[in-house]
Amino acid sequence: MVGSGPNGLAAAVTMARAGLRVDLYEAAPKVGGGLRSEPIFRDDILHDVCASVHPMALASPFLRQFDLPARGVELLVPELSYAHPLDGGRAALAHRSLARTSAGLGADGPRWRALMEPLVQHSGAVVDLVLFGRGRLPAGPAAPVLLGRRILAHGTRGAGRRFMEPEAAALLAGVAAHVVGRLPSLTGAAVAMLLGHLAHTDGGWPLVRGGSSRLADALAAELVRLGGRIVTGHRIDDLREVRDARVVMLDLAPKEFLRLAGPALPAGYRRSLRSFRYGPGAAKVDFLVSEPVPWANPEVGRAGTVHLGGLQQEIFHAESLLARGVRPPDPFVLVVDPAVTDPGRAVGRLRPLWAYAHVPHGDTTDPVELVTRRIERYAPGFRDTVVAGRGRSAAQLEHYNPNYVGGDIAAGAMTLRQSVLRPAPRWNPYRTPLPGTYLCSASTPPGPGVHGMSGYLAARSALAREFGIRLPTTAPGHGKSFALDGT
Template identity: 65%
Template sequence: MSTTDVAIVGTGPNGLAAGVVLARAGLRVELHEAAETIGGGLRTASLFDSGVVHDICSAVHPMAAASPFFRAFDLPSRGVELLQPEISYAHPLDGGRAALAYRSLAKTCEHLGADGPGWRRLMGPLLERSEAVVDLVLSGQRSMPRDPAAALLLAGRVAVHGSGLGAARFRGEEAPALLTGVAAHAVGRLPSLASAAVAMLLGHLAHGTGWPLPRGGSGRIAQALAEDITAHGGVLHTGHHVTDLAELQGARAVLLDTSAKGFLALAGGRLPRAYARRLERFRYGPGAAKVDFLVSEPIPWADPEVGRAGTVHLGGTHAEMVRQETANARGVRTGEPFVLVVDPAVVDPGRALPGKRPVWAYAHVPNGDPTDPYDLVRARIERYAPGFGDTVVAHRSVAAAAYEAYNPNYVGGDIGSGAMTLYQSIARPVPRFDPYRTPLPGVFLCSSATPPGPSVHGMSGYLAALSALRHCFGICDLPDLAPDSARLEFR
């Protein structure tokens, strides 16, 4: 039985963010992690060589530079260096062509030729109000927007690009492919209002705060969060699998960085039947199948400029991606899935050794798909980088069905902890004014199964922690999240 103020189950980015907020509020906080290492989607490990580390889940972090929680937490001041590639993301096409999203909006527009002015009209106004746009999308979505102009800008663009009208705004293949590749990060049917919101958010950030990679790997973010928690009296327990809420009943507040399915298992029969039924009906999205490669040299892209990008989207044309992602969402496996590829050493050369270089790749597949993704992913890369297979020294592949065993939050391989439909973007996991507070007294959900949903932004944990502070401890003032040294210097 726990005797602490707050018990948190799960040490993914949201569990850790909640721990930071609650420990800084002066509460006794304990975090429980079933795995032997903390981090959830923020783990980095040596898979093939002790001198080369791979990111096990997430690798690129637009939200670590942009979200309200991380802006306040200030990762760079804590020694986490967010490395910015000159090209945020690239989208190869057949014939040796490629669409490129440079950090510079002007350079991107120049590269897009006749579609450059249209790209500027789409992204420029969002960039001008970027912080307000980010705060709107990453809010709990339960209050009026603080900047109505930003809301109107976003709403108009989402309405157009969430329909079949968006691609028709462009003349060539490059610009529609560039935007649709970002929309595919929603991992669901294309086009949709939810995917268009993702495209507007991530698309404009590519020209703003960027799509950075943490030097040394994603685990550095988890480490910085954990260090802050322990510096404020918090305790982290690894290798401790909590199987029942009864184990934590001595805590005044319990926060769960778990999937809706995981919450049902922990609660047993304690939940009201109506609430439990809604959790049971919560929909999960398509799965992610992962391949980690150890290669002997940089990826031999047909267009060498692609090799300067931090992230590469492999999906072909706009029409091909719409067909693939929509089939995927319906549970139909395709032979040419959408694939994301990251070569971290492009911006972090210390991640590589002579003749040994990590490459990270995800393929979108139907939920629960048991297929080994290695052949599919290798072939997808070779379509745009002939000879890639000859550079592969070693690989490790994880089917979507196996991802849930690695992390129970990834139900059927759904790394977003729930399908990103318009309804579930707002009413996740159930429609409630306070989606973090559950019917069980003192029990809160703080995972990506709550708004604002997936990505490493920490906001679900942050907002759940604020709810717990108000309802369990009567604390309404947000604790200062800045590094202690920065606060001292300010004073």
């Protein structure tokens, strides 16, 4: 196993549970990839270096079966999943309660409820359809029909006319912006439907108590318990270094795979990987602040996640500029104050604050002032609460994690084509032309997010082909058990 992000760890645990000996190599000093937490300004305050909020964690079939509570990992779900402030102290609020959310959206309340309620009612099937993809046939027609209609309605030019007032339109556009690409788009609408409805389920948009690294540490501990070996601080620079392994699993983006194996790959596959597109970048800022963010609308301060993008048309314009490589004057910014949901993350009056801005691919600009200015627009006086700040440009994010090519935290542009054919047009997207070599990163289906399913599905493919071990594909709640140990 090369690479230890959430997908690499999921693949490694799945292989080990099937009775195989697993050696995992990680270039960084610590496992976790996008799930690392570390002290930045003070030893007693942890910052989530990459991912902080995990909307798909409690929905993921792999993580549900992994049984996080039994391994000491607690996912904390805020009552207010996300908020979207607007100028003048207005704000749209996505409560975990769909009824309360709808009641706060005025004339658009019934429309919001009609949009989200059927998805919530069929949430298991919707999540399975997205996270299993071609790996499993839908349990019935409900999920494909519900998703398809909504994606067409909100992913095309008519999207701007679906709501009567700016709050509901902005609330949905902020979730669609998680696709980090042109809007409106079919993929943006798909992301909005998936993440948007999860905000109104019991799983909500959770954080890990104590920091995201707790989740990575639990997966690593399970691998070691099963007899696996973890080697950190060891970068694999050539696949020949692991040629003695019967199977090699790679939690790597196509660019890194080409670096390790380029000359050994067939020319056609090599061309496909070279043509794999990466999307706009993210520029990350970690703040240490002396008090909660002084949002103009105090209700925003109760949200686990805050989207700063302005009106729907402003978000669509800014994200579409980015897709063309142009820096928008007011980029989309996502903000998380972990102590809102997990008060233990604060020490005295000091607390961590996590934020990132959408920027052009490979952008080298330090984002601290840009993000500070965006927050200040909706929280006057925020600048005065900042004790310290550290920025990582999109280019620096790639240096930190080579899978984030150009700062693309989705490990590949989420275009319609690359959502289906990711990373290359092959029936089995995980298997490569090299014998016994498989890709299992977020550059493979189902794509980005902390769910472990890319790793699990790649491991399932390798187990079946290389060892004759076939795991069930039925998820919990659909009639059969979803076993990860081959039983």
